[in-house]
Amino acid sequence: xxxxxxxxxxxxxxxxxxxxxxxxxRGRLLLRYSLLWLFLGIVMLLCVLFPNAVFSLSTLVGFxxxxxxxxxxxxxxxxxxxxxxxxxxxxxxxxxxxxTQKVALLEKDIEDGCK
Amino acid sequence: xxxxPRVLVIIPAYNEEESIVATVESVVAAGYDYIVVNDGSxxxxxxxCRSHGINVLNLPQxxxxxxxxxxxxxYALEREYDVDVQVDGDGQHDPAYIADLVKLIQNGADLAxxxxxxxxxxxxxxxxxxxxxxxxxxFWIHLFTGECVTDPTSGFRACGRETIEFFxxxxxxxxxxxxxxxxxxxxxxxxxxxxxxxxxxxxxRSSIGGLSTVYYMVKVSLAIxxxxxxxxxxxx
Numbered sequence: 001x002x003x004x005x006x007x008x009x010x011x012x013x014x015x016x017x018x019x020x021x022x023x024x025x026r027g028r029l030l031l032r033y034s035l036l037w038l039f040l041g042i043v044m045l046l047c048v049l050f051p052n053a054v055f056s057l058s059t060l061v062g063f064x065x066x067x068x069x070x071x072x073x074x075x076x077x078x079x080x081x082x083x084x085x086x087x088x089x090x091x092x093x094x095x096x097x098x099x100t101q102k103v104a105l106l107e108k109d110i111e112d113g114c115k
Numbered sequence: 116x117x118x119x120p121r122v123l124v125i126i127p128a129y130n131e132e133e134s135i136v137a138t139v140e141s142v143v144a145a146g147y148d149y150i151v152v153n154d155g156s157x158x159x160x161x162x163x164c165r166s167h168g169i170n171v172l173n174l175p176q177x178x179x180x181x182x183x184x185x186x187x188x189x190y191a192l193e194r195e196y197d198v199d200v201q202v203d204g205d206g207q208h209d210p211a212y213i214a215d216l217v218k219l220i221q222n223g224a225d226l227a228x229x230x231x232x233x234x235x236x237x238x239x240x241x242x243x244x245x246x247x248x249x250x251x252x253x254f255w256i257h258l259f260t261g262e263c264v265t266d267p268t269s270g271f272r273a274c275g276r277e278t279i280e281f282f283x284x285x286x287x288x289x290x291x292x293x294x295x296x297x298x299x300x301x302x303x304x305x306x307x308x309x310x311x312x313x314x315x316x317x318x319x320r321s322s323i324g325g326l327s328t329v330y331y332m333v334k335v336s337l338a339i340x341x342x343x344x345x346x347x348x349x350x351x
Contacts, residue, residue, distance in 0.1 A: 048304075052166045093288075097178055097182045097185075097288065099184065100174055100175060100176055100178055100182065100186075101174070101178070101185065101186040102190055103174075103175055104152075104173055104175065104186055105172065105173050105186070105189060105190060105193065107173060108172050108190070
């Protein structure tokens with residue numbers, strides 16, 4: 001890896017981590033949902049800082065091209081994040097459903113109480 | 116359960132302004148308590164109910180049939196009914212058969228289903244393609260539970276106290292009927308069927324039809340399989 005490329009990659013990782021942290025700080029992103037993104041950012045940063053470790057690991061697993069190894073790892077992490085978002089979404093779905101039912105039941109109780 | 120159980124008829128209604136009043140009147144004429152669950156209808160369903168003094172549970176937004184029926188079960192549980200009977204708001208279900216379903220519950224069934232196919236009746240039998248789908252779901256439920264249910268998609272059903280409690284905690288959100296049968300069976304509760312005749316809907320539109328039929332079959336088949344797989348861990 002050339003030096004300018006490394007500097008660019010490090011800058012990108014730092015900017016990414018900063019962007020995530022800023023979203024958390026401003027309350028736009030909950031910390032619990034930011035953890036996977038922060039983890040992804042740190043892994044990216046480590047890969048840039050220690051490329052040789054990535055190359056050896058890639059060869060060890062059996063990849064001919066380290067870039068393919070990186071793409072696969074990146075894809076798997078994004079996949080994990082996407083799945084965790086579906087889980088969070090489903091949880092909210094259930095919560096909203098229960099709340100909607102509760103609102104209707106309470107409204108009914110109030111109506112009947114007024115009679 | 117005493118000799119005369121308290122029965123609540125749950126009438127889920129989504130955009131049923133044309134038929135809801137007639138449906139409610141026929142249930143009232145049959146002498147049952149009822150609750151209409153207005154599932155965030157965008158037409159005048161709610162206004163129709165209010166102007167006719169109909170007992171309505173008004174969901175502030177659309178939840179789909181599963182969420183609406185579950186709200187009805189929660190209402191039944193809160194008001195301590197012994198049996199609740201789901202009757203669709205579109206006039207397909209004849210209240211005359213409610214007594215048969217309630218009788219099955221009194222005789223020990225936990226879930227009683229009004230079936231068009233348990234014996235050959237001359238009522239509305241659905242289209243050929245739908246019957247193929249229903250036969251498939253029947254087979255599928257039999258495969259995973261060993262029980263025969265001839266009309267798993269029927270929305271004309273009665274629940275005993277234990278099933279009401281179960282459905283308040285667990286009820287599928289969309290296309291709930293076949294899946295919930297599988298859940299009930301895996302829970303160790305009993306399911307019985309009574310022959311009913313159904314009419315063609317008097318108003319409104321079916322939630323199933325066209326391209327979504329394929330989606331429906333895949334989704335429900337998968338849901339039954341998953342339900343059989345997960346309920347085993349939560350059985351009593």
